[in-house]
Amino acid sequence: MTSILPYGAKGRELLLELKRSEWLPAYNGKRQDDGVRQVLGEIDALYKRMRSRMAESRDMREPFYGCPLMVYHASTLRNKRCLLAYLKYRADLIGNLRWDAGSAIPEDLRRKLCAEEAQYFSAYDNILSDYMREVDLDLAADMEPPKNLYVEVRVLRDCGEIDTVSGPVVLAKDTTHNLRRSDVEHLIRQGALEQVTS
């Protein structure tokens, strides 16, 4: 789909970027060629044009004068919608991170976020943790229905010593252990342990 008018193309590009990327496209809000900034720029430009057209004080019921205004307005709204959808989608995925990875953003993902988004993450973490404290349950645990009390796990990277119901266990790389699922579930989700399926 090519549009005759250039308006809104950058907004569309932003959303396509989301679709293309594995997790989220990088966005730091500071680069000049940054998509969000470009869309905001277009909104500003459209607004200025609209103002100057209005200042000409012609009869806007004349299609010749009214039409451009309609186009500017519709393009602005489209841009606005694309931009908000983009940021909202990012925010939602950033929130999901709290469920998968716990209270800290993995370093390789953090690089793709801007400062405000990192703030969003910790604010979301706060809200969710407060809720969990109120109901006195860890909702991020037990993501799968429990099948066995114990799971056999292989250690993929050193985790040091962890506390289990049956005492402390040292999880050194390349060793296997038979442990209570609830003790190591979070480590499996973070990818530090691998469940050995028999």
Added chain:
Amino acid sequence: MAGVEDDLVGGQGGRRLDDEDVDEGQVERDFQEEFADFDAFGARAKNVDVDLLRRALLNEKGAPELLHYEALLVKHLKEAVDRQQEVVDELQTNVSNMMRSMMYQMELDRVNYLIVEYLRTRLRKIERHAFFIIKHEEMRDRLSEAELRFAQRFADLQASHLRKLALSKMPEVHQKLDDQNNQVNMSTLIFPEPDLDSFVICQVLDDIGDIELEENNIVSMNAGELVAIRYWPIRDFVRQGSVALV
């Protein structure tokens, strides 16, 4: 059951040897009491609640809108789980009870999973429809207090996030989510409202008879049938429990 009871008493017998000046009859009675409690919450009362919660969870997963919070159910089950956990912890201190305590622990974990999954499913739905929920009194009433606080804070967080990154940098007339003259309802585009028209698959539990979806389109719903249907016509039946979503 008798075997388990014998076992319990036997386990107690082992402990008695270490502690000679305990009144044997008293210990026996204590244990009977404990066991009675165990049975009451382990076998009968809990199972009904567990089934109800399982039903509530499936309904919640199937329904496009947020349903009423099963406050009492969750409260009772959580109390039962806590109580049971104490009994299991007690059992675990004795090696000869290991096998039984593991089985109880497994069952406990399953119930606990149900509770967690129920609350989690609701929370994710609340996030999806946070703005819709806090705007409508009727929806707010369906939330627990903690959920309501969560919904409010979550909606505020998302709104302020979008304001910070985008809206505040736009020309003044566009800084609000919605148009001043309400021509465009941007907030419902960005924060979708539940779609009551979506299809659900449900199991009819009680005979409902014919319901009219629209003119000339009548569906009869009889107990035991599995029906794929739009959500809104059966909304009230789900609430009453005569239809279960699957």
